[in-house]
Amino acid sequence: MRKKVLVLGGNFGGLTAALAVKHELEGDVDVTVVSKDDQFLFNPSLIWLPFGKRDRGDLTFPIAPTFESHGVDFEHVAATGIDADGKQVTLADGRTLDYDYLVIATGYRNNDDVVPGYRENAVTITTLSDAEHAGTAWQRYLEDPGDIVIAATQGAGCFGAAYEFLFNTSYQLRKAGLHKDVRLSYVTSEPFLGHFGIGGLPHGEQLLKMFLKKEGITAHLDAGIDHVAEDAIVLADGTELPSAYSMVVPPFLGQEFLLASGLTDDKGYVRVRDTYQTEKYDDVYAVGIAAAVDVPWQTPTPVGIPKTGFPTEQMAHTAAKNIAAQVRGEVPEHEQAFGDIKAICVMDAGNNGVVILADKMLPPRKHGVLIPGPQAHLMKLGFEKYFMWKMRHGYVQLP
Numbered sequence: 001m002r003k004k005v006l007v008l009g010g011n012f013g014g015l016t017a018a019l020a021v022k023h024e025l026e027g028d029v030d031v032t033v034v035s036k037d038d039q040f041l042f043n044p045s046l047i048w049l050p051f052g053k054r055d056r057g058d059l060t061f062p063i064a065p066t067f068e069s070h071g072v073d074f075e076h077v078a079a080t081g082i083d084a085d086g087k088q089v090t091l092a093d094g095r096t097l098d099y100d101y102l103v104i105a106t107g108y109r110n111n112d113d114v115v116p117g118y119r120e121n122a123v124t125i126t127t128l129s130d131a132e133h134a135g136t137a138w139q140r141y142l143e144d145p146g147d148i149v150i151a152a153t154q155g156a157g158c159f160g161a162a163y164e165f166l167f168n169t170s171y172q173l174r175k176a177g178l179h180k181d182v183r184l185s186y187v188t189s190e191p192f193l194g195h196f197g198i199g200g201l202p203h204g205e206q207l208l209k210m211f212l213k214k215e216g217i218t219a220h221l222d223a224g225i226d227h228v229a230e231d232a233i234v235l236a237d238g239t240e241l242p243s244a245y246s247m248v249v250p251p252f253l254g255q256e257f258l259l260a261s262g263l264t265d266d267k268g269y270v271r272v273r274d275t276y277q278t279e280k281y282d283d284v285y286a287v288g289i290a291a292a293v294d295v296p297w298q299t300p301t302p303v304g305i306p307k308t309g310f311p312t313e314q315m316a317h318t319a320a321k322n323i324a325a326q327v328r329g330e331v332p333e334h335e336q337a338f339g340d341i342k343a344i345c346v347m348d349a350g351n352n353g354v355v356i357l358a359d360k361m362l363p364p365r366k367h368g369v370l371i372p373g374p375q376a377h378l379m380k381l382g383f384e385k386y387f388m389w390k391m392r393h394g395y396v397q398l399p
């Protein structure tokens with residue numbers, strides 16, 4: 001009897017895990033992907049969508065043909081429950097699916113309750129529909145401009161996107177001839193500029209300070225937000241920052257349906273070992289943003305950890321190798337702690353940017369470097385095209 005692998009989620013983690021398992025076992029396994037969305041979404045380019053530099057069609061492709069061409073079954077439906085003892089997943093249409101091995105790659109949702117007024121009075125860019133809404137608000141803003149606040153709240157982890165949006169906003173203000181008249185502020189829970197939720201990298205703080213100074217941006221560090229008002233962001237210390245356009249990056253949470261599975265922490269993230277097997281079940285894995293990662297430091301204002309694309313793919317490959325080993329009757333011994341995965345990222349700044357490279361996501365590190373310059377912007381453009389091509393064709397073995 002061929003073993004059944006069930007993958008929940010069809011984006012960076014789910015698509016990679018599903019196709020990598022097929023590849024590892026040379027097709028001799030039944031793989032099914034269940035996903036709430038039937039499109040792949042290249043989230044890193046959401047930063048450009050509000051400014052009209054990209055639209056929905058540029059950042060997405062339908063995933064059914066990709067899975068079909070690799071012999072993977074695809075179910076476009078949300079999972080609603082996991083019975084890990086009974087090895088069954090419940091779906092929103094009432095069906096249940098059995099599995100021998102399960103991979104949870106259901107990513108994130110916004111914590112909409114993080115700060116009062118955030119949903120009503122600010123926009124965000126962390127989902128496709130949110131980024132589209134931020135674009136409509138940007139068009140309205142241009143008709144009646146004023147000061148702007150870009151913020152990453154207490155507990156947020158996706159700082160790269162906040163910085164990228166900040167610098168892209170500055171670039172757009174220049175293009176619109178508004179740069180001199182608009183006060184642009186950055187509010188962050190990071191203890192210092194360039195912390196990025198990964199503890200910072202050598203010379204990162206100086207570099208980010210230089211970028212902010214050049215763009216005339218004021219930073220509020222180690223800042224909690226008390227609430228978002230209609231025309232201002234009010235910090236925990238009472239500072240009121242007037243704002244005609246507020247873009248706020250909230251913390252992420254795991255999907256709600258996972259909370260009842262007994263597999264998660266209180267944020268809905270699945271607790272995993274370095275094999276990406278869950279703490280409790282050898283046959284249940286979690287990868288990508290869905291997997292819990294402990295924050296290894298305490299900061300005065302809490303910061304989260306960014307679970308970016310490269311580590312997500314690495315986790316998915318590690319899980320796939322271990323499932324393949326289990327199917328072959330071997331011990332699943334591939335291990336890769338999140339903190340030891342390389343950090344590879346490009347931070348875009350409109351027509352400029354910074355390439356971020358480090359030997360490890362989390363300290364202690366041996367190497368870490370930030371390379372600024374216009375080539376970083378071109379790299380991000382090229383990477384978007386390459387990555388969409390790679391995923392659309394299911395070439396998950398490529399770097």
Ligand SMILES: Cc1cc2nc3c(=O)[nH]c(=O)nc-3n(C[C@H](O)[C@H](O)[C@H](O)COP(=O)(O)OP(=O)(O)OC[C@H]3O[C@@H](n4cnc5c(N)ncnc54)[C@H](O)[C@@H]3O)c2cc1C
Nearest residue numbers: 009010011012013036037043044079106107288289308309
């Ligand atoms: C604005 C932004 C910018 C970013 N920029 C970068 C960057 O520059 N570089 C970088 O490396 N990373 C970046 N990231 C991070 C990157 O997008 C994530 O690492 C990646 O999306 C994680 O993939 P994932 O598969 O774990 O989760 P997701 O991408 O969240 O995918 C989750 C999948 O699960 C599905 N799903 C959800 N709930 C259910 C359910 N109940 N049942 C079935 N399916 C479900 C969803 O439909 C989706 O297919 C950025 C993220 C954001 C939000």
